[in-house]
Structure formats: structure tokens, C-alpha cells
Amino acid sequence: MVARFDEPIRGWDGALQSVYSDHFDADGIKLVSVYSPVNVLAAGMPGVGPALRRRARALPFCGVFGALIHDEGGGRVRPGPGREPLLTYQMAPRDLARVRRSVTLLAEIAMAAGAREVFTSIFGFPPITSMDQARAMERADYDARRVECMAFHPLGSARVANDPRRGVVDQDGQSFELPGLFVADGSILPTSIGVNSQLPIMAMATRIAHRLADRFPRLLARARAAAAPAIASG
Ligand SMILES: Cc1cc2nc3c(=O)[nH]c(=O)nc-3n(C[C@H](O)[C@H](O)[C@H](O)COP(=O)(O)OP(=O)(O)OC[C@H]3O[C@@H](n4cnc5c(N)ncnc54)[C@H](O)[C@@H]3O)c2cc1C
Numbered sequence: 350m351v352a353r354f355d356e357p358i359r360g361w362d363g364a365l366q367s368v369y370s371d372h373f374d375a376d377g378i379k380l381v382s383v384y385s386p387v388n389v390l391a392a393g394m395p396g397v398g399p400a401l402r403r404r405a406r407a408l409p410f411c412g413v414f415g416a417l418i419h420d421e422g423g424g425r426v427r428p429g430p431g432r433e434p435l436l437t438y439q440m441a442p443r444d445l446a447r448v449r450r451s452v453t454l455l456a457e458i459a460m461a462a463g464a465r466e467v468f469t470s471i472f473g474f475p476p477i478t479s480m481d482q483a484r485a486m487e488r489a490d491y492d493a494r495r496v497e498c499m500a501f502h503p504l505g506s507a508r509v510a511n512d513p514r515r516g517v518v519d520q521d522g523q524s525f526e527l528p529g530l531f532v533a534d535g536s537i538l539p540t541s542i543g544v545n546s547q548l549p550i551m552a553m554a555t556r557i558a559h560r561l562a563d564r565f566p567r568l569l570a571r572a573r574a575a576a577a578p579a580i581a582s583g
Pocket residue numbers: 500501502503533534535536545546547548550
């Protein structure tokens with residue numbers, strides 16, 4: 350959510366994810382500052398023409414805050430009509446309840462901090478301009494289709510499993526349906542893990558790499574020979 354203040358904030362200066370609060374962890378909600386690149390932010394502001402230009406010019410006065418939720422819903426990746434896959438996602442009722450609570454919390458916090466306007470990311474809703482309006486968001490009438498969410502850690506689209514009926518690759522990262530094809534990225538994690546995903550992905554990828562090296566020693570020797578000049582030159 351974006352909140353416009355009177356004083357300049359210049360959110361692009363310094364560390365982007367510099368503040369967070371785990372006060373609402375028990376409710377499954379983590380609050381974080383999440384400044385995005387200004388061109389992305391500007392394009393995401395509501396309005397067209399002069400109204401959008403006015404809002405884009407106000408970006409130096411805007412703070413961006415988000416709520417992280419460890420979702421329990423899931424999506425599907427299916428073959429699409431062309432080369433691109435078709436992705437669908439259905440938000441679970443529990444997650445929608447947390448999103449609704451987060452929107453209210455973030456709006457209240459922004460208004461308490463002196464925001465003039467709060468843009469909620471709920472499609473079709475005007476900006477919030479008072480504490481009463483912020484509190485009223487808890488009861489506002491909207492469903493998941495109107496919530497503009499982002500997924501920072503999409504995982505599990507080719508999940509690892511012991512059984513081909515339950516996953517796409519085995520514990521070595523090898524595809525059940527296409528032996529010889531190995532997958533070593535975030536898609537093999539069995540589910541959304543609810544924490545930053547880079548380290549677990551690197552751990553899984555390293556494990557798969559070691560198993561590949563054990564299994565294909567000649568391939569490893571060739572890869573080492575090919576990489577040697579680059580390693581030698583630093
Ligand atoms: C805004 C944002 C903030 C994040 N912050 C954090 C954080 O603070 N800490 C953390 O742990 N995680 C963070 N993450 C999550 C983390 O970045 C990802 O989980 C992780 O990078 C996924 O790794 P991956 O190897 O699965 O995929 P990626 O890192 O997405 O790598 C996929 C690679 O494949 C390439 N590729 C795609 N298609 C093709 C093709 N056809 N041919 C060849 N190459 C192709 C892409 O260019 C890319 O380099 C963040 C993610 C986002 C979006």
C-alpha cells in the first residue's frame with residue numbers, strides 16, 4: 350500500500366526493506382516497508398492522464414508498506430494455448446481474511462503517522478483520507494479478485510516427491526516423466542515455506558549438483574576443464 354505524506358520521504362534512498370514489524374505474527378501477518386522502483390510504482394498508481402501525472406509527481410512524498418502472509422492457498426501451472434504456460438491461483442479464505450486485516454492495519458498505521466492519502470491496492474476503492482475510513486476497511490465489501498497481491502516467493506510448481514502421483518521430480522531433482530531432465534530451482538520446493546526462499550533453494554540446488562557429480566563423473570570432469578580458464582583468470 351502507498352501512503353502520501355506532506356513531507357518528502359524519498360523512499361528510493363538507502364535500504365529498501367529497512368523496517369519491519371512482527372507484532373502481528375500471531376495473526377499470521379508480518380508488516381514490512383517495501384519500496385519498489387519508481388517507474389513500477391508510478392505505473393501502479395490509480396488514475397489516467399493528468400490525475401496519474403499528479404500522483405506520479407507526488408511519489409517523493411510517498412511511503413510504501415506491505416503485509417507478508419504465508420499463504421495456504423495454491424495455484425496451478427498448466428500448458429497454455431501457445432508457448433507460455435497458464436498460471437491460475439485461488440486465494441484461500443483464511444488468506445483473504447488476513448489480507449483484509451492487513452489492509453486495515455496498514456491504513457490505520459499510515460493515517461496515525463500523518464498520511465494524507467492511502468492507496469489500498471483494492472481495485473475500485475478510492476484512496477483513504479481519514480482514520481474512520483481506514484477502520485471501515487475491515488468491514489468493506491470486496492473479495493479476493495479485487496486484491497492486487499504480489500508473490501515474492503512463488504515455489505512448488507515442479508515439486509519434489511517420492512511418488513510421481515504427488516510431484517514432478519524425485520529427490521535427486523530428476524523428472525519422473527522425462528528421465529535425464531534435472532530441475533534445481535525454487536519450483537521443486539514442495540510448498541510455500543513462509544520465509545525467504547533463496548537459501549533453501551541454494552541448499553537444494555547444491556545437493557542436486559553433488560548428486561549429479563557423483564552420478565556423472567565424466568561430465569563433471571568436462572565441466573571442470575571448461576571452467577578452469579575462467580577460474581584461473583579470476
Ligand atoms: C522483489 C523480490 C524480493 C525478494 N527478496 C528476497 C530476499 O530478501 N531474500 C530471499 O531469500 N529471497 C528473496 N526473494 C525470492 C528469491 O529471489 C527467489 O526465491 C529466488 O531467486 C528464486 O530462485 P530460482 O533459482 O528458483 O529462480 P530465479 O532466481 O528466478 O532464476 C531463474 C533464472 O532463469 C532464467 N530464465 C528464465 N527463463 C529462461 C529460459 N527460457 N532460458 C534461460 N534462462 C531462463 C531467468 O533469467 C533467471 O536468471 C525475492 C524475490 C523478489 C521477486
